[in-house]
Amino acid sequence: MKKYVVKRVLSLIPVLIIVSVVIFCLIHLTPGDPARTMLGDQASEIEVENLRESMGLNDPIVVQYVHWVGGIFHGDFGTSIFMDEPMYKIILDHIGPTISLTIYALLISLIIAMPCGIIAARKRGKSQDQVISVFSMVGISVPSFLLGMLLIILFSVRMKILPSAGYKAIVDNGFLKHIEYLTLPAISLGLMQAALITRMTRSSVLEVLGSDYIKMAKAKGVKDKVILIKHALRNALLPIITVIGQSFIALLSGATVVETVFNIPGIGQLVVNSVLRRDYEVIQAVVLVIALGNVVVNLIVDLLYGLADPRISLE
């Protein structure tokens, strides 16, 4: 197990190198001059040129890349053009809301999806199954920003029970306020994943329920409920874990849109604003962090596999 984790962590290195190259190229290939954006339209050509020189933007692209990566190894993720703070602090400040939102959204989708998926599988072809199928189809099809706005109209404007936008940190305002402000965004973000996980759970449970060992369990005199919870669910969990991992990543990146709709100062909003400001160093750093998160989630999923299924050995 330890060996496996070490191996997996080491294998992150090439992945991160490739990701960093791609991010770097992507950003430097996009049109727009950060120096010009910083100085504004009034600045003279010479001033812009001087700034470009001092920012190192005139160096060959390879040199710039080496500079950036070299900096990362010294704990320096670059400096923001607009924000007068060290990069790690900028990211730390913004990642809190996003992680809160993502976990909350994932919880909501699991709470909806697992029971729905299991019910749909057990009542296959019956009305419950069909209702759940229709809802999950709708859930997959409705984009989160549209759902977000509909939720705002219903719960904030009409019923006035939940705030329409904004963010309250746990530390300053307590858990309840925190949750209150995140509920609508989390629902609009989580519903689509709920639909996906429902469908996956349904097909996975269905497959397991048709297997011989379920019949065997029944032949041993095990009660239906125990069969479902003990014998079926644990086996059905494997493909579901994969989807949950993917959902987590999708939520993390999907948060961008929802954060903009609900005005939450998370990573997503940071990225959007940085793109608008051509603040390329922030974009680079944030995308790298998200990529790292992606890889870590995948590692966790693989480790969970080993726990859920004894046939998978992590040696």
Place this chain on the structure above:
Amino acid sequence: MAEQEKILEVKKLTTSFKTERGKMNAVQGVSFYVNKGEILGVVGESGCGKSVTAQSILRLYDEKYLVEYQGEILFDGVDLLEIPEKEMQNKRGKDISMVFQDALSALNPVFTVGEQIMEPLMNHQHMKKEEARKRAVEMLRLVGIPAPEKRVSQYPHELSGGMRQRVMIAIALSCNPRLLIADEPTTALDVTIQAQIIDLIVELNFKMHMGVILITHDLAVVAETCKRVIVMYLGQTVEEADVNDIFDHPMHPYTNGLIESIPLLEDKGVKRLHTISGMVPLLNQIPKGCRFAPRCPYATERCHREMPEFVNADGRHKVRCFYPIGLE
């Protein structure tokens, strides 16, 4: 004689499945019985309803959506089709247990062998964990698994095919059932292991004095182990007799065909293997008269028109045929 007491009596069992194309009778009007301590063989081709019969006895099919039973299944005089599901759960694994064909798919991959043997013990005999574990080790030893203390905490995928089948038998026998249904227990195994498993079932049948229904399509296995045998074709019993009678004087043309298609060692020279012509029809294309008529070499016009009854032909020998072989 106490031995002749019937432990199970199936009367006119019909199992029909609700499908998109309507109701299909996978088993129709099957009657047979098993005496205490007796091994009854059930033979037939794939798809003749052997397994459905077996699983109907335990009521393993989803009765809400999938299946409908008719007839009677008397176990110790109680009709299993009449009792509520809860009571049935109590009988499964305790009074009647079952060994499935493919042990790899019938054992739950995420639980250890021990946990799977312990489950019915803790359910039915209310054993504590420690006690159940001890008993599980004992059971593994009983079915001939070496180093049972080690095996008990292994997972099914860590065992060989033969051992997995032994584990299944251990699970089935853990609560000392009075009836064991073995549904093709040796089909997935190679020949030497097959013999071992069959020997084990015979030995345990003798030791524990339980009734056994041995479902197989291997006539050789039947000849070696069973006293009495029923032959099924397309969801019906077509012949029932003592083993010797069946092999010496098969009355139904189908049984005759089955026996003739066994290649014999003393056959000299190159000879074509005997086959029963035609194929088993699908359940929705069942012929009107005798179900075997389209494939029967002796079929007459009457056979195509009328369904023969399952009747006593000669002592304990029952057959479903208008013109039983050797009786004209």
